Amino acid sequence: MKAYVFPGQGAQFTGMGKNLYDTSDLARNLFNQADAQLGFEISKIMFEGTADELKQTKVTQPAVFLHSVILAKTLENFKPDMVAGHSLGEISALVANGTLDFESGLNLVFKRAMAMQKACEMQPSTMAAILGLEDEIVEKICAEIDGVVVPANYNCPGQLVISGEVPSVELACEKLKEAGAKRALLLPVGGAFHSPLMKPAEDELAEAINQTKFNTPICPVYQNVTTTAVTDPEEIKKNLIAQLTAPVKWTQSVQNMVKDGAAEFIEVGPGNTLQGLIRKIDGTAVTSSATAT
Template identity: 45%
Template sequence: MNALIFPGQGSQKLNMMKDFYDEYPQAREVMHRACDVLNFDLKGLIFGNDEHELTKTYNAQPALLTTSMMVFEVIKSKGINFDVVAGHSLGEYSALVAAGVLSFDDAIRAVRLRGELMENAVPSGAGSMMAILGLSPEKIEEIVGNLNGVYIANYNSPLQTVVSGEVTALLSAVDIFKNAGAKRVVQLNVSGPFHSPLMAPAKEKLSEFINKIEFRRPNVPVVFNVTGKVAGTLEEMRMNLINQLTSPVRWTESVKTMDEMCVNKYIEVGSGNVLCGLVKKIVNAEVYSTDSIDEMDKLEGVVKNAEIAEF
């Protein structure tokens, strides 16, 4: 079974998926559609030279959604089948488009708004995030339970957990995590305390938009961040997407759920290979990047050979 997994914020880079844009008309159609819907030169931003501008939350999010969907359309055109989808944080919107739950137009408007709201939810410089490496989630939960202003944001792998919160609280917690056995504590280059209760103002305003757009029955199961499970009803999907802003991303549990569904190939759709690395730390499975046309060609070869072997 194949799973498509979609990256989140942090995977953006200048000129990402430009080779797909140059090579495939369906990729160009996605990019042009995004520019039209947003009434904004997203193409010029992604294929430009201002990395600082691309990294801004309200730009990075539509840029990543668009480039992931460019690659997804190419995957479809090559007849590569998939049985389940999941996305990390922002990537969940890409997964929902891939599964037919959201239209691309609604999703790109949603993530542009989401980025703006997240950017403005907390005063600049007041909140941040830190990755804690080499310490079990259980130990981190115990520590965070005794701290004020620090929250678990991402369960990325058994030995990588991200915390979120007020900058002063995070900085004062660094030595606590290190003394407890953390190998490294890394402050992330983000503009706010994402996936924490401090995002409540953004969640409230985003929910108004999410509640107005159409959710359709998925073509394949979608594994959600908030629960790490497949959602049953459309209303549950809607609420999961809204609650995602203030809840931790349960990526480890999401991958384990897909593993229990007998997924043995994970295909990261779009820029980078961060999720490939995380999956390898969680389960024993094949992982494939689509970060370039060369990577896509390798994937296509593997899938075609597998189909021949099965036949």
């Protein structure tokens, strides 16, 4: 069975999607539609912008989404048996499996980005990558610290990202190093994604999600919150709302996809980060990058 997976924020690069725009009428039309819908030329920033321009809140998430979704739409014989996306990538996955149409997906991604930015500005917060410790030890130490610090991204065995208030995350990093972490490094991010500090963004996004039509998908999505196959549109909605304050359980999602028959993982979108994580989760997994024909 083929599993298509979609990357999240951080995978963006200058020139992303340009080859699609140059070689596919469908891609060109979708990029032009996105420029009109967002009210600015995101395609121009994707193709020619600097790293700093690509890091703007209003650009980063929609850019990764557009590259992933437009690439998926230009693939020949795109017939996924299952899909999953890392954080933001979950919305790309939901367009790819037909749960959302292109316009609705782009609208939700843009609203998500702006709501998260607002939540970040309300309170200084950060994230840190913890390498070389078992998940249970990270969970235990986070739970013992005052203030908000929680596991946010279960990326692969031995790689867990924590998220929360700046002093709590810094203290957790010290304690985790003492407990044997190979590395505990603060990440250059705008805030504490996938933590309780994103509650204002979750409330805002919930309103937009509840006003959006969700269809029955052509194949299951393995959602970050539940890690299991989901096809019910109402359940997908609920999990997508919860995702902003809940951890991304990528390790567990991939394990469940393998258990359910995934023999090949194809990453759709910029970069190849997910392929590396998947190979660390399951050494037997076959991975590749989707390429438009």
